[in-house]
Amino acid sequence: MDPAALREVLGTFASGITVVAAAGADGRPAGLACQSFASLSLDPPLVLLCVGRSSSSWPAVREAGGRFGVSILAEEQRAVCEALGRPGPRQGAEKFDGVPWEPSPGGAVHIRGALATLDCALDTVHEAGDHYLVTARVLALAARDEGSPLLYFRSAYATGAFE
Secondary structure, three states: OOHHHHHHHHOOOOEEOEEEEEEOOOOOEEEEEEOOEEEEEOOOOEEEEEEEOOOOOHHHHHOOOOEEEEEEOEHHHHHHHHHHHOOOOOOHHHHHOOOOEEEOOOOOEEEOOOOEEEEEEEEEEEEEOOEEEEEEEEEEEEEOOOOOEEEEEOOEEEEOOOO
């Protein structure tokens, strides 16, 4: 299978963009942008995310006591996605320079202005190809009443207006 062709074809599936983030023992945030996120189960309340095995941020999130936040980004939060989604030398709290965040009452990291936020507890991690398949139990959640999502479609950002 040609990886470029696979990426192109799978890129026709529009997905929302989330930030998965946790606070370390020092209280500083670590996290990553994640477009592979889905609801898994209502009973028990579980979500699913897929994280690249090459991610340099995932180990810090995973090791933060098993608790993390998922923030579903709004269309006006493209800069947040770009800051937390790019690989490179900026790691840990440095990636959050200029990114508005706050700790949740449960200790997770939430992005201010997100369409919705979830506090999660790590459930399972499985190796799956070049990614980790992660399931997490939802402990708390909140959503704002208005706004449109930031989407990813054909390797580019997109927005969608929904009524």
